[in-house]
Amino acid sequence: MEEILSFDKISKSFPGVRALDDVSFGLMRGEVHAIVGENGAGKSTLMKILSGAYTADTGRMIFEGREIVNNSPKLSRDLGIQMIYQELNLVPELSIASNIFLGQELKQGLFVNKGEQVKRCREVLQELGLNISPNTLVKNLSIGAQQLVEIGKALSVNAKILVFDEPTSSLTDSEIQELFRIIRMLKARGVGMFYISHRLDELFEIGDRVTVLRDGKHIMTDRIENVTINGIIEAIAGRKIENLYPRNRGEVGAPMLEINHLSGEAFQDVSLVVREGEIVGMAGLIGAGRSEVAKAAFGIDKYKAGEVKIGGKTVSRHNPQKTKKAGMSLIPENRKLEGLALSLSIRENTVIANLQALNPTSMINRKREEDTVKEYVDKLNIATSSIEKRTMFLSGGTQQKVVLAKWLLGKSQVFIFDEPTRGIDVGAKNSIYELMDELANRGAAILMISSELPEILGMSDRIYVMSGGQVVGEFNASDTTQHQILELAFSNA
Ligand SMILES: Nc1ncnc2c1ncn2[C@@H]1O[C@H](COP(=O)(O)OP(=O)(O)OP(=O)(O)O)[C@@H](O)[C@H]1O
Numbered sequence: 291m292e293e294i295l296s297f298d299k300i301s302k303s304f305p306g307v308r309a310l311d312d313v314s315f316g317l318m319r320g321e322v323h324a325i326v327g328e329n330g331a332g333k334s335t336l337m338k339i340l341s342g343a344y345t346a347d348t349g350r351m352i353f354e355g356r357e358i359v360n361n362s363p364k365l366s367r368d369l370g371i372q373m374i375y376q377e378l379n380l381v382p383e384l385s386i387a388s389n390i391f392l393g394q395e396l397k398q399g400l401f402v403n404k405g406e407q408v409k410r411c412r413e414v415l416q417e418l419g420l421n422i423s424p425n426t427l428v429k430n431l432s433i434g435a436q437q438l439v440e441i442g443k444a445l446s447v448n449a450k451i452l453v454f455d456e457p458t459s460s461l462t463d464s465e466i467q468e469l470f471r472i473i474r475m476l477k478a479r480g481v482g483m484f485y486i487s488h489r490l491d492e493l494f495e496i497g498d499r500v501t502v503l504r505d506g507k508h509i510m511t512d513r514i515e516n517v518t519i520n521g522i523i524e525a526i527a528g529r530k531i532e533n534l535y536p537r538n539r540g541e542v543g544a545p546m547l548e549i550n551h552l553s554g555e556a557f558q559d560v561s562l563v564v565r566e567g568e569i570v571g572m573a574g575l576i577g578a579g580r581s582e583v584a585k586a587a588f589g590i591d592k593y594k595a596g597e598v599k600i601g602g603k604t605v606s607r608h609n610p611q612k613t614k615k616a617g618m619s620l621i622p623e624n625r626k627l628e629g630l631a632l633s634l635s636i637r638e639n640t641v642i643a644n645l646q647a648l649n650p651t652s653m654i655n656r657k658r659e660e661d662t663v664k665e666y667v668d669k670l671n672i673a674t675s676s677i678e679k680r681t682m683f684l685s686g687g688t689q690q691k692v693v694l695a696k697w698l699l700g701k702s703q704v705f706i707f708d709e710p711t712r713g714i715d716v717g718a719k720n721s722i723y724e725l726m727d728e729l730a731n732r733g734a735a736i737l738m739i740s741s742e743l744p745e746i747l748g749m750s751d752r753i754y755v756m757s758g759g760q761v762v763g764e765f766n767a768s769d770t771t772q773h774q775i776l777e778l779a780f781s782n783a
């Protein structure tokens with residue numbers, strides 16, 4: 291196979307960090323090249339240099355045998371290099387056709403030729419094997435379908451290189467399979483693809499080669515068939531992880547969170563219990579109603595019937611302030627939107643939610659504040675030059691860790707974690723699991739909603755499965771399998 295692009299000794303620094311340090315490797319035509327590494331390893335930065343959004347300090351990029359000089363977003367697009375970001379760049383109020391041709395409208399004289407756009411768009415959708423009308427408004431599409439529209443946009447200009455930066459973190463399993471089908475089709479056409487993901491099982495399904503970056507340095511590039519998942523984990527983390535899913539917790543005690551016959555818009559008659567010192571998993575497909583139950587239990591959404599007890603006491607007419615006071619925390623799924631003030635620093639973000647816990651006398655104790663924040667920055671291995679760094683400058687996964695630190699700092703005894711490790715690198719996953727295990731060991735009750743079955747099986751003591759808004763099964767983690775859980779998860783969908 292022929293190399294379509296190569297990075298040659300690329301370096302890039304930001305104030306206080308060397309984001310990329312002398313990185314060299316290449317991409318073949320028709321290759322799916324996975325790039326993995328810890329949060330803050332430099333993956334997105336490298337791709338932004340490729341797209342012309344950032345300029346490298348030193349180093350060269352060779353595209354089809356020629357050096358790309360004075361790269362810019364326009365130049366890289368003209369060369370056929372297209373980015374598919376996790377945060378989608380579509381306009382919800384416009385149709386699929388208008389979105390696909392946004393900024394590259396097909397014109398007839400001065401006017402946009404809508405008819406031609408719809409026609410071309412229909413062709414692109416057909417190529418993708420999608421049976422939707424070009425006139426559908428983007429806001430009426432699922433996240434997965436929206437992502438396919440982004441790909442359609444890239445296809446409409448005959449991309450030669452596609453970059454997927456964490457494409458699957460908000461897709462359902464069937465949407466992921468749909469994405470993989472399209473990636474295989476593009477591969478057959480000779481499109482070269484960079485594929486960034488923290489879900490390592492995916493590399494083995496879709497990748498041809500894998501490159502590991504760590505602290506901005508190129509660690510290895512190899513063919514997928516030459517590597518093992520443990521080898522990759524070690525290369526990413528730079529250390530051996532003996533036990534990804536720690537289990538040092540002791541006996542299970544009294545019920546701490548009881549949900550009895552709870553019904554709401556998206557779920558019916560849900561009952562479950564989480565006891566002191568216990569980690570309980572909640573499995574199910576996206577849309578099964580798990581987050582909705584969590585939000586109702588925490589008092590964000592209203593429910594129609596049933597009751598919620600925290601520490602044996604019924605909380606009535608509750609709201610998040612009240613549940614928080616009763617000792618419960620919900621670490622929400624959409625952490626970026628719900629959790630972070632981007633213009634504030636790591637320190638400010640973590641202490642805002644916890645001013646009372648840290649400063650019981652309400653006197654600002656800056657030293658104590660700093661020490662506590664530093665402790666969590668260490669524990670979660672948050673990649674930053676300083677706790678005063680504004681969170682908008684952190685990598686995607688690092689921002690997630692800051693939100694987690696903020697919630698963990700509180701003094702709760704009941705935790706609901708909604709997809710706690712989504713977008714988080716494998717080393718940090720391990721740290722988060724250790725923290726959860728430690729919390730449970732100290733007597734906390736933890737309900738963990740997760741779509742990653744290895745994580746559910748690895749961390750939980752017991753597992754509930756939800757499907758179609760109902761609890762359809764309960765297992766002891768030690769005597770069930772991924773297969774059994776999946777079967778139930780699909781049962782009522
Ligand atoms: N615009 C910026 N200003 C300052 N620092 C930045 C900027 N962009 C990235 N960085 C820093 O560069 C480093 C690499 O970040 P990058 O976003 O490339 O990581 P990543 O590998 O994509 O991580 P993740 O898996 O979390 O998405 C991080 O330390 C990050 O804080």
Ligand SMILES: [Mg+2]
Nearest residue numbers: 333334685686
């Ligand atoms: Mg990134």
